[in-house]
Amino acid sequence: MGVDSDRTDDELLALLRRMWESRDAPPADLTERMIAAVAVDDVSREYALLTEVSEGRAAVRSEQERLTLQFSDDAISVLLHVAATESGARRVDGWCEPPLLAARLAQDAREWAAEVGDAGRFAFEDVTPGLSAVRLIVQAGGELKEFITPQFEV
Known part of the structure; x- marks a missing residue:
């Protein structure tokens, strides 16, 4: 993958994001699992x-x-x-x-x-x-x- 020096920072970051998403994609349920983990931690500390x-x-x-x-x-x-x-x-x-x-x-x-x-x-x-x-x-x-x-x- 060649990189043009004419590309903007936003374009280069978009290329990097697509490359990492194709090679090392996050689990599909990562967002839901993180929200649940934070909620459980908060509930166990504050409310039990x-x-x-x-x-x-x-x-x-x-x-x-x-x-x-x-x-x-x-x-x-x-x-x-x-x-x-x-x-x-x-x-x-x-x-x-x-x-x-x-x-x-x-x-x-x-x-x-x-x-x-x-x-x-x-x-x-x-x-x-x-x-x-x-x-x-x-x-x-x-x-x-x-x-x-x-x-x-x-």
Whole structure:
């Protein structure tokens, strides 16, 4: 393939593109696979898998509302138990695997910090009802990892 010195940069680049496409074409599904890989990476970091284990409000009519949620990804598993208190606030008890270093519950601009106990246990008291997310810092595989749950109703 000879190259004329009269050709523009755009023409030379088009020739190179056609040559590489014919000799080393990318897989037909490359774009879809890359979009899926980026989406999965983002989902596992930000949202994880949400499984509603049980919801006492639907099964039992009482003053005491209860909700149990489980969140997990490939390295972290979190179990949350939400219960209404007599004052109308909520108590959120949690358990995390692997070892937990810090736990915070956030609603808009307000945050609650929890003391971390043995065996990955933590609790938030006097939480205002509303949409919430829990942010955890854990040590997994020798490195620190951040885990953020999807928003859920407290």
